[in-house]
Amino acid sequence: MYRSCLRPLLFRLDAETAHHIVLASLPLTVPLAPLLDALLPVGDLPTRLGPLVLKNPLGLAAGLDKNGEAISAFAALGFGFIEIGTVTPLPQPGNPRPRLFRLPEDRAIVNRFGFNSEGAVAVARRLESTDRTTDFALGVNVGKNRDTDARDAAKDHRFAIERLRPFADYLVVNVSSPNTVGLRALQQPRFVKSLVEDAVDAARGVPVFVKVSPDWTGEGDDDDDLARTLRAIVQGGATGIIATNTTLSREHLSRPTLESGGLSGAPLKGRALAVCRRARRVLGPDVPIIGVGGIEDDGDVRRRMAAGADAVQLYTALVFDGPLLPRRILRALVSDLSKSPA
Numbered sequence: 001m002y003r004s005c006l007r008p009l010l011f012r013l014d015a016e017t018a019h020h021i022v023l024a025s026l027p028l029t030v031p032l033a034p035l036l037d038a039l040l041p042v043g044d045l046p047t048r049l050g051p052l053v054l055k056n057p058l059g060l061a062a063g064l065d066k067n068g069e070a071i072s073a074f075a076a077l078g079f080g081f082i083e084i085g086t087v088t089p090l091p092q093p094g095n096p097r098p099r100l101f102r103l104p105e106d107r108a109i110v111n112r113f114g115f116n117s118e119g120a121v122a123v124a125r126r127l128e129s130t131d132r133t134t135d136f137a138l139g140v141n142v143g144k145n146r147d148t149d150a151r152d153a154a155k156d157h158r159f160a161i162e163r164l165r166p167f168a169d170y171l172v173v174n175v176s177s178p179n180t181v182g183l184r185a186l187q188q189p190r191f192v193k194s195l196v197e198d199a200v201d202a203a204r205g206v207p208v209f210v211k212v213s214p215d216w217t218g219e220g221d222d223d224d225d226l227a228r229t230l231r232a233i234v235q236g237g238a239t240g241i242i243a244t245n246t247t248l249s250r251e252h253l254s255r256p257t258l259e260s261g262g263l264s265g266a267p268l269k270g271r272a273l274a275v276c277r278r279a280r281r282v283l284g285p286d287v288p289i290i291g292v293g294g295i296e297d298d299g300d301v302r303r304r305m306a307a308g309a310d311a312v313q314l315y316t317a318l319v320f321d322g323p324l325l326p327r328r329i330l331r332a333l334v335s336d337l338s339k340s341p342a
């Protein structure tokens, strides 16, 4: 139904216009949730993510619901956890449009939104009135404003965290978006450790995750940039990491694109999987890892978890496969579990 009817209509529209239409209409579908539950029931898959217990390991990645406008609707799709944001401390418009591009042949998206955000105060106000009766965990992802000097990033994080932490089951510090000039430099071990210390202090006990980039050069040994960054994040007191954000690479595309920005979806899969595997090796068995990047089906979920992820998130596959995708994936995972020997 989605692929044959709705998607062709939506894909005729400019990508960002379609995005806004979907986000505005999704909340209207919440009353249909009981029908969905009856037609496509999903059993629980209780999943431990550090201090959190999720009802299942499949989450919505940041960036689809940046301002927390459709949280209940995404919960009704079956996600065990939903991450909103990136929320910046002050409102900002992001980059000029067009800034969102579909690459259907490659089941991929390029975006250069650049943290368009209503700002922490407005998002906190919306979260105050968000229905939290459904069972899901809410993550709130924060990042610095574009015009904030990198040296003041910690102040921006603190401002956003202080306003948003009352509503968050976990917080994310985003230092890995490729669309804010200079942001990724904050991943360097000498900056990231103190940034994390400060965020953890502001979070007052709410778990803090740090989202990392998939683009690293290095030897792949235990002392390259990625390994040192991961260790600094944990030394700073973060609960866990999210691997990964979008990539600047243009590998694995069947036709070239001239659009600049972060690439997500199927072409990111190998890179994100490799970073997840490295993170598990570097950090050992106990640090929670959320795996994200190119997750399209239950097989991808299993492979990402075998590579060390405790839970996973997706975004781009939802655009190509539609709102029933989370339930389809979860049903396959549950049925698989019921077949495996006890």
Ligand SMILES: Cc1cc2nc3c(=O)[nH]c(=O)nc-3n(C[C@H](O)[C@H](O)[C@H](O)COP(=O)(O)O)c2cc1C
Binding pocket: 061, 062, 063, 064, 066, 085, 086, 100, 109, 111, 113, 115, 141, 174, 177, 211, 244, 245, 246, 264, 265, 266, 268, 292, 293, 294, 295, 313, 314, 315, 316, 317
């Ligand atoms: C249009 C778009 C906007 C995004 N915005 C954000 C964002 O604001 N903050 C963030 O941490 N990640 C953002 N992401 C990255 C996703 O959360 C995710 O890490 C990435 O897309 C890889 O997952 P996927 O291949 O399932 O899409 C965005 C991704 C897309 C496609």
